[in-house]
Amino acid sequence: MMRIEWDCEDNCYLLTCSVPLSHPREDVFDFFSDAFQLEQITPPWLHFRITTAAPIALKKGCLIDYRIRLHGIPISWQTEISSWDPPYSFTDRQLRGPYLLWEHLHTFEEVEGGTMTMDSVRYRPLGGRLANWLIVEKDLRRIFEFRRRRMLELFPQSDVSTEQRLS
Helix, strand or coil, X not given: CEEEEEECCCCXXXXXXXXXXCCCHHHHHHHHHXXXXXXXXXXXXXXXXXXXXXXXXXXXXXXXXXXEEECCEEEEEEEEEEEEECCCEEEEEEEECCEEEEEEEEEEEXXXXXXXXXXXXXXEECCXXXXXXXXXXXXXXXXXXXXXXXXXXHCCCCCHHHHHXXX
């Protein structure tokens, strides 16, 4: 399930998305604790590449540099891990990149039969509401839908009843 709505209090958009996985929270969090796994869950059309040297020890204050190609335009992006609370959550926020604001909270909630992964992204695009309507929202929906499908491939459901319980 994915939603994007305007938050008039914070003057930004809020994207929320959740993916139920029939795997233990610790296993799912371990996957996200490796920054290089992001390459696996990012659509190939973004040409996403982490440029920070490996290994990257994720923790509060960690900086990660990326390169993407968005609509043919090369973009450098730097995020900081601004909160780190294993195995429950972490937040990355953009320090340099294509948004005026990008704060991405990842949460991992134990549920019957597995883990509910939740993304909550506060963002403000360059170009404001017009850019969001024309380009940004469509791109983000495609990116997070790709991510949802890849997570389900990487963490396959163990059986139909588990999938139904987590949905």
